[in-house]
Amino acid sequence: MANLIFGGIFGQLAAHMKALDALxxxxxxxxxxxxxxxxxxxIDTSGKRIRPALVFLSGRKASPKVAADLVRAAAVVELVHMGSLVHDDIMDGAIVRRNRATAVKAYGTAASVLLGDALFxxxxxxxxxxxxxxxCAAVSxxxxxxxxxxxxxxxxxxxxTIDRARYDRIIDLKTAELFRVSCELGAKIAGYPQAEQDAIASYGRHLGIAYQIYDDLADYFGTEDRIGKTLGTDLQSGKVTLPLFFLEESLPASERAELQAEIQGQRPPQLTLRLQQMRTAGVYARVAAEIERELASAQAALASVADPGKSLSQLGELSDVLRDQVKKLQANQPS
Amino acid sequence: MANLIFGGIFGQLAAHMKALDALxxxxxxxxxxxxxxxxxxxIDTSGKRIRPALVFLSGRKASPKVAADLVRAAAVVELVHMGSLVHDDIMDGAIVRRNRATAVKAYGTAASVLLGDALFxxxxxxxxxxxxxxxCAAVSxxxxxxxxxxxxxxxxxxxxTIDRARYDRIIDLKTAELFRVSCELGAKIAGYPQAEQDAIASYGRHLGIAYQIYDDLADYFGTEDRIGKTLGTDLQSGKVTLPLFFLEESLPASERAELQAEIQGQRPPQLTLRLQQMRTAGVYARVAAEIERELASAQAALASVADPGKSLSQLGELSDVLRDQVKKLQANQPS
Structure with a gap:
């Protein structure tokens, strides 16, 4: 879901993104x-800048002017995101991000913990x-x-022992929340009435949930050059996401113990076998349906805004972009 | 420098501290x-609460009433302090703090990084x-x-290669800054004119510098039961503080390399020898003089407030309390 993919919509935000980079x-x-x-x-300006895009699309209305307060709000959410990436890379022991050494690799664990703090x-x-x-209140x-x-x-x-409710809650908090607040801040700055601010924020939240489920699906069904990272890392690190959750449900009790041992790190993960089993069990279709459900909720929320205008329509189009990305993963299923 | 030591002054803040604990x-x-x-x-309310005390003494003026905004400001600085302790314990690999397991020991590194973030x-x-x-602006x-x-x-x-200027800068940032802002917030809430807010903040800063130098001195000249931690940990962990800095200066070049190898972790630290050498070189007196210089600056800053009243006078007395603590370390010098 790099900039390129959002190409059309991001192109329209060029002036905003330039102002964001400068700030x-x-x-x-x-x-x-x-x-x-x-x-x-x-403070790496080569990132995907999805959250700033949400601020801009939620808040710029019809104005061609790049409003300073929108740019500042976009910088705030992006800095929070950058701080969380620095800390994420510590947990994951990640060495490379965006084709260069992570902060933890460059400066060590202790300094990176503090550096993330300083960014926050x-x-x-x-x-x-x-x-x-x-x-301040919303972002904190x-x-x-x-x-x-x-x-x-x-x-x-x-x-x-992770259950579906817990998975839903985790992605709502860890990913959807920052998508949600990005939309909320944009809508607040644009001066929408409270009910419409809530609707736009709700769009962001559902888009964020869909995005995280897509990201978890891509960990199994992506291609390494497209998603830019190693496949199957979630199974490797014992992270139970929706594809694995559905696979586990589909296995007969007799085979479940072996998969659980892989998740618990007691056996080496058998990625090829697990991908094959996911295909047999129709995991892609089940996960894609969940993403579709969230995208439908996102669009329903936005539909409640009486006069969306061009900018909110473009915000809505991000759902279509994500839907297309999900479709592309289908082609990558192992045969 | 536990509560007990501040006994008299903290006793007068009992109602404030009770409100702080509740908040x-x-x-x-x-x-x-x-x-x-x-x-x-x-969120451990058994800490020393020095920073909240600074907020209260800087801000309560003559009012016997416990003002809600002072209590809130005190809670803000204490939460920042608690967050930084959680992260400090990760860097230091500390297992015990205040007689119980540290967060990093209880929850692991990854969760503790995030927990500190959540506290911030x-x-x-x-x-x-x-x-x-x-x-928000001041605290961030x-x-x-x-x-x-x-x-x-x-x-x-x-x-x-650490020099004196770098040591001074480190303690000014890592310790004195939170002392300074605690006093500044108290003074701001109390409504002092800007010049007096600055003077009260300056008091806090110099007290903080003095406190950190005292803490670094106690690492060599304290008694374990009094300071509640192992002595000589700074040498052990290669942290060059003022006592070690003065010792290094006093050694002939021929002996300096060996000490440097201990700091660099290339040789086991010879704590007993180093303490003996510190005594011979008069390190205690030199460090105590530096503390005295900061306490004098602190008190000079406070003296510029035209009508200090009882509360600011008590704030000033914290300098005397710290001065007494420094004197007690003298008795602990190895003979």
């Missing part, structure tokens, strides 16, 4: 001189540059919720 | 249900409950500065 680059100078190089390393702190500092506390709650989701996921690793 | 305990319910037990574990996020959320962005800058100081310290471990 993010300017933030480096706000860090203490001794950690500026490290902040510069982490600065995100909130930027949020405090709005005239009212609304943005979201940050806490993202952490709660990540904690739940961390503590669930290697356990086979 | 901190109430915060547990604000966390997502799934991480509430973990938040409860970390919630601290900022509480800060966003003030009617204006001032508290302080948090970033604390992280910058900790990063500098982390990257300096095991290196012998």
């Amino acid at each position: 993010l680059r300017a933030q480096v100078q706000e860090f203490e001189p001794e950690i500026r190089d490290m902040a510069d390393y982490c 702190a600065h995100a909130l500092n930027l949020a405090a540059q709005f005239p009212t506390v609304e943005v 709650v979201s940050m806490r919720r993202v952490c709660a989701g990540e904690i739940m996921q961390t503590l669930s690793r290697g356990t086979t | 901190l305990r109430a915060q547990v319910q604000e966390f997502e249900p799934e991480i509430r037990d973990m938040a409860d574990y970390c 996020a919630h601290a900022l959320n509480l800060a966003a409950q003030f009617p204006t962005v001032e508290v 800058v302080s948090m970033r500065r604390v992280c910058a100081g900790e990063i500098m310290q982390t990257l300096s471990r095991g290196t012998t």
Whole structure:
């Protein structure tokens, strides 16, 4: 789901993204001189910028002008996202991200924990540059919720007792929350009435849930060059996501124990076998249906906005883009 | 520097501390249900509460009433402090704090990184409950500065190239900053004119620097039962603080290489020898003089407040309490 994929819509946001990049680059100078190089390393403007796009599309209405407060809100959510990536890479022991060494690889665990903290702190500092506390209040709650989701996921690793409700809750917190607040902030800045702010935020939340399920599906059905990472890492690291959950359900009790042993790290994962079994069990179709359900909820939420205009229509089109991506994974199912 | 030591002054803050404890305990319910037990574990009201005391003494003026906004500000700085302790214990591999397992020991590294993040996020959320962005702005800058100081310290471990200016900068950021902002917030809430807010904040900063130098001195000259931790851990972990810095300066070049090898972890530290050498070189007196210099600066800053009143006078007395603690270390010098 790189920029390229969003091509058409992101192209229309070129001026906004340029302003965002400039603001993010300017933030480096706000860090203490001794950690500026490290902040510069982490404030990477080559990311997908999905969350900033949500802020912009939710908030720009028909105005061709790049509003400074929208750009600032976009920078806040992107900085929170960057901070969480720095900490994620520590947990995952990730060495490479976006074709270069992760912060944890470059600076070590201790410094990276603190560097992520500094990014979070600065995100909130930027949020405090709005005239009212609304943005700080919204973003700090979201940050806490993202952490709660990540904690739940961390503590669930290697356990086979995770149920569907827990999976849903984890992705709602760890991923959908930041999508949701991005849309909420955009809608708030644009001055939509409260009911429409809620509808736009709800769109973001359902899109975020769909996006995370897609990401979890791509871990099994993607191609490595397309998704840019190794396949099957979730099984390898004992992370039970929806495809694995459905596979487990489909296996006869006699075969389930072996899969559970792989999840618990007691046996090496048999990725090829598991992919084959997923195909037999129709896991792709079941997961795709779940994504479709979320995208339908997303679009239903947006449909309640009386006069969406061009910008919210483009926001709605992100659902179609994601739907297309899901379809492309179907072709990659092992035969 | 436990509560007991501050006995007299803290006794006068009993109603404030009680309100603080209640507010901190109430915060547990604000966390997502799934991480509430973990938040409860970390929101430990048995700490020294030095930073809340600074907020209260800087801000209560003559009022016998416990002002809700002072209590909230105190809770914000204490939550930031608690978050940083959770992350500190990860870096230090600390197993025990305040007579029980650290969060990293109880929940593992990954969950503790996220738990510290959640505490920071919630601290900022509480800060966003003030009617204006001032508290969020001040606290988020302080948090970033604390992280910058900790990063500098982390990257300096095991290196012998640290100079005095770098040591001063590290403690100013990692410790004095939170003391400073505690006093600043108290003074701001109390409505002192800007010049007096600055003076009170400056008091906090110098007290914080003095406190950190004292803490570093106690690592060599304390008694284990008094300071509640193992002595000599700084040498063990390659952390160059003022006592070690002065010792290194005092050694002839021929002996310096051996000490540097201990700092770099290439040789086991010879703590008994180093303590003996510190005594011979008069390290205690030199470090005590540095503390005295900071305490004098602290008191000079406070003296510029035209009408300090009883509360600011008590704030000033914290310097005397710290001075007495430093004197007690003198008795512990190895003979």
